[in-house]
Amino acid sequence: MKISDFPVITIPTGGTYRLISEKLLVDLLTATTPETDPSDTPEKQFGQLVKRFRVSSGDTQPGLAERLQASEKTVRNLESGRRGSRNGKVIDSLMEVFGEVFRQEAAALGYSPSGATE
Numbered sequence: 001m002k003i004s005d006f007p008v009i010t011i012p013t014g015g016t017y018r019l020i021s022e023k024l025l026v027d028l029l030t031a032t033t034p035e036t037d038p039s040d041t042p043e044k045q046f047g048q049l050v051k052r053f054r055v056s057s058g059d060t061q062p063g064l065a066e067r068l069q070a071s072e073k074t075v076r077n078l079e080s081g082r083r084g085s086r087n088g089k090v091i092d093s094l095m096e097v098f099g100e101v102f103r104q105e106a107a108a109l110g111y112s113p114s115g116a117t118e
Contacts, residue, residue: 044081046109051079053098068093 040048054064054075061079065072070090078090092113095103103113 041081042109042111046106046111047079047081049102049105049109050075050094053102054079057098064097067097 054061059067061075062072065075068075068090070093074090078094091106091111095106095113
């Protein structure tokens with residue numbers, strides 16, 4: 001089953017989301033963005049975003065790696081914010097797996113669907 005197979009809902013407070021599961025939707029809508037340290041790099045902030053979405057979806061690092069067709073090391077590197085983890089194909093796959101909300105938050109951190117930063 002692909003993400004696009006799930007129904008789309010619109011939230012009165014704004015935004016359109018794919019309803020993957022009620023739990024995931026509740027987790028995403030009630031999640032608070034952790035305070036970020038101003039010294040955090042964009043890579044670290046992106047890693048925190050990846051981990052938040054992975055955990056909210058109930059996935060493990062090995063499970064996400066499989067869905068992305070990437071190695072577990074790649075997922076660990078992404079989540080830890082290590083430099084050199086900016087593989088455009090993997091970032092595109094993350095945006096496909098996690099959907100529009102993830103894409104918007106990633107864009108706010110300077111990550112475009114091509115994996116480049118602005």
